[in-house]
Amino acid sequence: MDRIKKRKLLSKTLSYYVVFGILLLLIALPFYYFYYQRYYIHEIDEYLLGQKDEVCKKGLNTLRVDEIPLWNKFNIDKKILPDDGQTETSRFVTSECYDEHEKENISCRILYSRIKIEGKDYILSIHLSIYEAKKIIQFGTILHLIFFSILLIGFVIITHLLYKKLWRPFYQTLSEIRRFNIRNSEIPVFHANNVREFSQLNKAVEILIANSVQAYKIQKEFTENASHEMQTPLAVFQSKLDIMLQQQDLSESQMQIIQSLYEATSRLTRMNKNLLLLAKIDNLQFLDTQDLNVVEILDNLLPFLLEQAEANHITTTIKTGNKSLMIQANRTLLESLVNNLITNAIKHNAPNGNLSVELEQNKLVVCNTGTGKSLNRKMLFHRFGQMNEKVKGSGLGLAIVKQICVQYGWDIAYDYENGMHRFSVVFG
Amino acid sequence: MKILLIEDEAELAQSIVEYLSKQDYLCEHAATYNNAIERITLYDYDCILLDLMLPDGDGLSLLETLKKEKKKTGVIIISAKGSLDDRIKGIHIGADDYLSKPFHMSELGVRIYALIRRAQYSSNNIITSNGLTINLLSKEVFFNEEEVVLTKKEFDLLLFLIGNKNRVVSKNALAEHLSGDMADMLDNQDFVYAHIKNLKGKLYKAGHNNDSIKTIYGVGYKWIE
Numbered sequence: 338m339d340r341i342k343k344r345k346l347l348s349k350t351l352s353y354y355v356v357f358g359i360l361l362l363l364i365a366l367p368f369y370y371f372y373y374q375r376y377y378i379h380e381i382d383e384y385l386l387g388q389k390d391e392v393c394k395k396g397l398n399t400l401r402v403d404e405i406p407l408w409n410k411f412n413i414d415k416k417i418l419p420d421d422g423q424t425e426t427s428r429f430v431t432s433e434c435y436d437e438h439e440k441e442n443i444s445c446r447i448l449y450s451r452i453k454i455e456g457k458d459y460i461l462s463i464h465l466s467i468y469e470a471k472k473i474i475q476f477g478t479i480l481h482l483i484f485f486s487i488l489l490i491g492f493v494i495i496t497h498l499l500y501k502k503l504w505r506p507f508y509q510t511l512s513e514i515r516r517f518n519i520r521n522s523e524i525p526v527f528h529a530n531n532v533r534e535f536s537q538l539n540k541a542v543e544i545l546i547a548n549s550v551q552a553y554k555i556q557k558e559f560t561e562n563a564s565h566e567m568q569t570p571l572a573v574f575q576s577k578l579d580i581m582l583q584q585q586d587l588s589e590s591q592m593q594i595i596q597s598l599y600e601a602t603s604r605l606t607r608m609n610k611n612l613l614l615l616a617k618i619d620n621l622q623f624l625d626t627q628d629l630n631v632v633e634i635l636d637n638l639l640p641f642l643l644e645q646a647e648a649n650h651i652t653t654t655i656k657t658g659n660k661s662l663m664i665q666a667n668r669t670l671l672e673s674l675v676n677n678l679i680t681n682a683i684k685h686n687a688p689n690g691n692l693s694v695e696l697e698q699n700k701l702v703v704c705n706t707g708t709g710k711s712l713n714r715k716m717l718f719h720r721f722g723q724m725n726e727k728v729k730g731s732g733l734g735l736a737i738v739k740q741i742c743v744q745y746g747w748d749i750a751y752d753y754e755n756g757m758h759r760f761s762v763v764f765g
Numbered sequence: 766m767k768i769l770l771i772e773d774e775a776e777l778a779q780s781i782v783e784y785l786s787k788q789d790y791l792c793e794h795a796a797t798y799n800n801a802i803e804r805i806t807l808y809d810y811d812c813i814l815l816d817l818m819l820p821d822g823d824g825l826s827l828l829e830t831l832k833k834e835k836k837k838t839g840v841i842i843i844s845a846k847g848s849l850d851d852r853i854k855g856i857h858i859g860a861d862d863y864l865s866k867p868f869h870m871s872e873l874g875v876r877i878y879a880l881i882r883r884a885q886y887s888s889n890n891i892i893t894s895n896g897l898t899i900n901l902l903s904k905e906v907f908f909n910e911e912e913v914v915l916t917k918k919e920f921d922l923l924l925f926l927i928g929n930k931n932r933v934v935s936k937n938a939l940a941e942h943l944s945g946d947m948a949d950m951l952d953n954q955d956f957v958y959a960h961i962k963n964l965k966g967k968l969y970k971a972g973h974n975n976d977s978i979k980t981i982y983g984v985g986y987k988w989i990e
Binding site for chain 2: 571575
């Protein structure tokens, strides 16, 4: 979607108008030019016919052959020519003729017709200059072109000016929506405007936002309620175990049952806590960030984690160096990420395996000895995606890690190489 | 020692009352907001255990009332609302401690122990048990005038056991106490055993009677005074 070039609505609209305008211009101007020319010539032809009829009716029957030169002398646009037998008659011809005023050859429309003077055949030629007419048509066409262009340019300018004014409510709404943050559950107030479409848009967005805020609130409440509802029975269960443990006459086998129940409740508690944590990360409830030094966080967390590794007979290698690595994040989330990665590497380690935690530049790498094969990359970061019957995890550890990385735009990668599972997080 | 438990979940309340009663506390129970207000105005308590979600009112406003009356009662919030906001709000209004459900009875026991001891012996930070003298400020332990050098974990462990003396403390509770928020990530609680072993060894070396810490079938431990 991003590859599609985004253009302003204005230029999109205008480009259609401009293309239409130019096309119209290209078609209309030649059409105008040629149509007017044809119409004009038709009018001239009618005039020439009229002239011929008039000449024939009045005077030609009284004209004598010896008077022809004299007649020709007084009629500038009419001539009586001897019939050479080759001139086509009763036809209009456009041709060049010599003009006395302009002293040059100009375009004329000529009508030749056959007449009889004293029984002899003659050709009557009547002509009219179309030179001026052509010029007028050309001038008109140019005027048309100029006005049309002004119209088009004016249209573009006015649309530009109008666009800013007309779309102002839209941009106001847009900036309100951009400023909207569902976490503060503030429903934005849109400016009133007198455009029906924008009013409708504002109304629709208001409803949409109100619904989202409501849904977000319900989800948050649900998270809290679910937490309460699940934790209370868990608390009852655990407290009863604590009470039962105080009994004086418990046998060893009864104690073992109690121990199993303790383990089950603690696993249930852990799942509940992790589900809540995930829901809270999803709900963006960990928004407050601070400058954190990853080296410092590791130094705080590692003693306890290494103790765990030692209890599981795991050999550990730590390479954090003395440098500091500052990042912007929420402390709870960063600690959770580190804890989850390292405890995973302890829990899923092979007997007498190795664990290494390395910090290189802006990358945290946690490796542990695997049990022979690569993990399913597709399911690895899914909730309950990589459940292992032997290791009783909550099934949510890596989902939490992934979710934290998504929130901060960190890259998380998994590799399997030389029998080692390798998780690396690139900060920033 | 008088404790008021404000908790609407009857079964949980029963367990807490039973556990605390056996530790020589006089524990009263209020299941509703109104009942709790009534008791607070009528009697004085050394410690109040407060659930935030009550059927007829908000625990936080109860805490506010309590602080307005300037009662010196220590307050521990016990809540299913584990969110940081509530914790901060509660402590801000004047709660002394916060425990989110579910919690171990022994953890509750040691918190109450610490709270009451702080209130009563504010100038005295020494506790004694079975001949051991523990300085809480300097975190030093003495037996027969000689210091028993303990690690931080071992010291915490000892205090936890003494705070729940004569009660069986489960290995789970100890693991969670020692590791704080991280405990719920691990299944293996062998590290508790290792610390207990070290603590026992150090006490034995100092000449202390080694019967003080009793192991209960690998499920829990007990400090016998």
